Amino acid sequence: VGKTTLAQLVYNDESRIKQHFNMKAWVCVCDEFDVTRITRAILESATEKPCHLENLELLQVSLKKELNGKKFLLVLDDVWNKNYTDWYVLKKPFSAGAKGSKIIVTTRNKDVAFIMAGGTLPFNDLKHLSDDDCWLLFEKHSFENTNTGHQPKLESIGRKIVKKCKGLPLAAKTLGGLLRCKVEEDEWEDILNSELWELPAEESDIMPALKLSYHHLPTHLKRCFAYCAIFPKDFEFEQEDLVLLWMAEGLLQQSKGMRKEMEDLGRVYFSELLSMSFFQQSNGYKGRFVMHDLINDLVQCVAGDISFKLEDDRQNGTLEKARHSSYARTQYDDGSKKFEAFYKVKALRTLLSLPLRGLYGDRISIPMSLQDLLPKLSFLRALSLAGYCIKELPDSIGDLK
Incomplete structure (x- = not known):
């Protein structure tokens, strides 16, 4: 309910941050609470330099x-870990900071908030937006600079749509962005009366609204968005890289x-997907983009069997249908049965x-098991071996079309 957005407003208020803090760092934690990775990420964010250390003690x-005597602001975004011991180990270096340093944690789990607050510090339980506030957000994205008074019927339909958003900011932003290019009343009525609102909400009330936003995308944007299912949660990508991948797959169609x-x-x-909040700018690196974790859940759902990430362990008999895949490279891949x-x-x-996260691979050689695999992938249109230490390409590359 806007936890990350609220933290971003604080973190990006440069004038106030500089008045009160000597340094700041932002780390997206997500599902896996790897103390070594998180420590390295904090160090890199604070120094704005890459770090190749892999030993936790040295990190x-x-x-x-780096923190010694400095007043710092640290944001740990999207924490799920309930293990107090992990948190105790992670926070050891923080004591070197000056008095007045602050740590902001965002989480969807109250138990996590209680553990990280030590049971004594207060935490804020953000409530859903009121219908009026939700309307203002929806209006900003759907009407942009247009005066809603000139379109009373669309405003009336829009306010009914907002009620179905149940005070969820991401739902209001995404649907508002979708409707910005739609000016006919029947198009807005289609959104309002869609059966997708009645879908089971599963773990989140927002999913029906997000599925509705996807359902009403033009076909060419549906295909491009679904392709992004190969990206894991919180993966940061650049616009030009993704455009080239879309080109390789033939997803860009001239009218x-x-x-x-x-x-x-x-x-x-x-830009169209960005304007509709399917993508958003990364908070960590300028020029890079991410998908909100709920948007990532959506893309996994709509992509179905056409994409898979190797780490998802989807050995369920559907891999034969897959067209696009990615995997996280590690220094332990060679000699393994990973591929x-x-x-x-x-x-x-597509194979990427x-x-x-947090591991730099510029000293990793291409695993022999991967080299043996490549000649078998004769339908490849996009192959990325970025991050490997490559002195020469294997001969098998020449066998690909």
Whole structure:
């Protein structure tokens, strides 16, 4: 309910932050509470420099030196871990900071908030937006600079849609962005009266609204969005990289009479998805983008069997249908059976090597097991071996189309 957005407003208020703090750092924690990875990420965010240390003790010594005597602001976003011992180990270097340092934690779990607050510090339980506030957010994205008084019927329908958003900001933003380009009353009525509102909400009330936003996307944007299911949660990507992947897969389609360069057309697609909140700018690195974790849940749902991430362990007999995949490279891949699942995929078109969060792979060689696999993937259109230490390409690359 806007936890991350609220933390971002504080974190990005440069004038006030500089008045009160000597340094700041933002780390997205997500499902896996890996103390080593998080410590490295804090150090990198605080120093704005890459760190190749892999030993936790050395990392904590470095972080302690960096924080020593400084008043810092640290944001730990989207924490799920309930293990107090992990939190106790992580926070050891923080004691070196000056008095007045602050740590902001966002979580959807009250038990996590209680543990990290030590049972004594207060925590804020954000409530859903009121209908009026939710309308203001929806109005900002759907009408933009247009005066709603000039479109009373659309405003009336819009307010009914907002009630169905149940005070959830992401639902209001996404649906508002979708309707910004729709000016006919029947198009708004279709959203209001859709049966998708009645879908089971599962773990989140927001999913029906997000599925509705996806359902009403134009076909070309549906395909481009679904392709993004190969990205894990909190993965940061660049616009140009994603546009090139869309191009390789043939997802960019020129309309009759259109004479745009393919890259420019891809940037238009990207901007449209960004404007509808399917993508958002990364808080950590300028020029990079992420998907909200609930949007990532949505893309996994709509992509179905066409995409899979190797770490998801989807050995359920559906890999034969997969067309796009990614995996997190590690220094332990060589000699492992990690890549055996790819032999089940008959027509893989995309294979991406992605960095394990917080791990730099510029000293990792291409595993022999991966080199043996590549000649079998004769349908590949996009292959990324980024992050490996490559002195020469294996001969098998030449066998690919």
